[in-house]
Amino acid sequence: MTFYKHFQSIDELVFEVQIEILENMTGYVKEASSAGMSGRVMLVSMLNAFEYGTAHPGCIRFILLFDLHYEAYEAGTALKTQYEAFIGREKEQHFLINALETGCGDTD
Numbered sequence: 001m002t003f004y005k006h007f008q009s010i011d012e013l014v015f016e017v018q019i020e021i022l023e024n025m026t027g028y029v030k031e032a033s034s035a036g037m038s039g040r041v042m043l044v045s046m047l048n049a050f051e052y053g054t055a056h057p058g059c060i061r062f063i064l065l066f067d068l069h070y071e072a073y074e075a076g077t078a079l080k081t082q083y084e085a086f087i088g089r090e091k092e093q094h095f096l097i098n099a100l101e102t103g104c105g106d107t108d
Helices: 010-031 039-055 057-069 077-092 097-105
Strands: none
Touching: 010 039, 010 057, 010 077, 039 057, 039 097
16 A cells, blocks of 8 residues: 555556666766866766666666566556656756767867
């Protein structure tokens, strides 16, 4: 009964977990860079932060399994629409854009 106070279905829980994992992973990578770094150093720092997968293999497995079964997943249009809106926002604000833009402005 407690489960259904927070989630309407198991599908809603799975989508929520996927979104939370992706937000945590991208947040971890974003934090690897800091103001004042050159674009190259920023990009290298962020790419090195993908060690997140080594430290959190269960999360990476979850992402992989979710992605493999996403198209076949019968979760309903509301959840798929919500997830696709999340992915669209993340693409527009991709975590590597700042490093790439900074790199374009670097003089060395």
